[in-house]
Amino acid sequence: KGKAKKAGKLATKSVDRAAVLGAGIMGGGIAYQSAYKGTPIVMKDINNQALDLGLTTAAGILSKLADRGRINAKKMAGVLNNITPTLSYDSVKDVDIVVEAVVENPKVKAAVLAEVESHVSEDAIVTSNTSTISIDLLAQSVKRKDKFCGMHFFNPVHKMPLVEVIRGSETSDETVAAVVAYAAKMGKSPIVVNDCPGFYINRVLFPYFAGFSQLLLEGADFVAVDKVMEKQFGWPMGPAYLLDVVGIDTADHCTGVMSEGFPTRMAKITNDPVSALYQADRLGQKNGGGFFDYG
Ligand code: NAD
Numbered sequence: 001k002g003k004a005k006k007a008g009k010l011a012t013k014s015v016d017r018a019a020v021l022g023a024g025i026m027g028g029g030i031a032y033q034s035a036y037k038g039t040p041i042v043m044k045d046i047n048n049q050a051l052d053l054g055l056t057t058a059a060g061i062l063s064k065l066a067d068r069g070r071i072n073a074k075k076m077a078g079v080l081n082n083i084t085p086t087l088s089y090d091s092v093k094d095v096d097i098v099v100e101a102v103v104e105n106p107k108v109k110a111a112v113l114a115e116v117e118s119h120v121s122e123d124a125i126v127t128s129n130t131s132t133i134s135i136d137l138l139a140q141s142v143k144r145k146d147k148f149c150g151m152h153f154f155n156p157v158h159k160m161p162l163v164e165v166i167r168g169s170e171t172s173d174e175t176v177a178a179v180v181a182y183a184a185k186m187g188k189s190p191i192v193v194n195d196c197p198g199f200y201i202n203r204v205l206f207p208y209f210a211g212f213s214q215l216l217l218e219g220a221d222f223v224a225v226d227k228v229m230e231k232q233f234g235w236p237m238g239p240a241y242l243l244d245v246v247g248i249d250t251a252d253h254c255t256g257v258m259s260e261g262f263p264t265r266m267a268k269i270t271n272d273p274v275s276a277l278y279q280a281d282r283l284g285q286k287n288g289g290g291f292f293d294y295g
Contacts, residue, residue: 028057039182058079058080100112162188
């Protein structure tokens with residue numbers, strides 16, 4: 001908190017144009033939110049289907065707002081116009097910030113971060129929306145380490161206020177201040193946290209998922225667990241449904257990173273039911289079924 005305050009007093013680089021790498025659950029949401037709050041954003045993926053899905057998601061959120069009379073057709077068109085879908089790096093050369101939101105795989109992220117850094121200007125800030133991978137580890141693949149940090153949004157991006165801004169050991173105060181300001185411009189409520197696998201929220205959330213997996217291995221029924229967490233304990237969703245929303249693949253990758261980072265406290269679970277779903281290609285809401293089915 002102290003560091004965030006200090007960073008807030010610096011002359012802050014303004015973010016007028018952004019890029020997001022990956023048009024999936026998170027990339028599509030980040031593109032929507034940036035565009036909605038007035039910062040044009042380039043949305044880059046490696047396949048057209050993903051770009052279409054990212055745009056459809058944004059259009060879907062806008063349609064709901066229009067149905068409730070909260071926006072008009074002009075605003076809707078303006079927001080969509082603020083998102084530039086692309087398969088190439090050509091349009092990222094004049095952006096002020098990049099948010100990398102590709103799959104939770106350290107090798108893929110390392111390659112993508114090095115690649116994008118070679119296409120943006122020297123002043124551009126590069127961030128990662130990784131859920132769990134240490135920012136210092138990812139920083140090894142970029143040259144301008146002072147202009148690199150974590151910018152971790154939560155799912156669904158348009159509804160969740162929190163953004164974790166993760167300061168790596170070489171991230172400059174100017175970079176932290178600019179990323180905090182961009183998060184605020186997006187209507188979010190940023191917190192600045194230090195680096196470690198899982199940062200703050202996922203150091204709390206993944207032990208909870210591990211506890212849930214252990215319960216299932218001991219014979220618990222996931223429907224019953226979810227029901228208790230929702231109806232009696234009062235949480236908006238139970239762990240099985242939440243895992244489906246997050247994406248079973250992403251959750252499994254994150255669990256792997258957490259167990260490598262904290263081998264004793266977060267030891268890998270043998271026969272983890274979440275890994276079994278992943279092996280069966282039941283990825284959650286993103287492909288129609290995970291713990292639950294989504295017709
Ligand atoms: P996703 O599977 O929905 O989307 C990933 C996208 O990345 C896909 O569209 C894929 O085509 C694209 N991609 C893969 N390689 C690429 C490349 N080289 N260049 C450009 N695009 C590429 O995944 P997601 O849930 O959006 O997760 C993305 C990141 O956000 C991960 O690091 C994840 O840990 C993090 N995250 C996820 C959640 C969540 O709840 N799903 C929440 C916070 C953070």
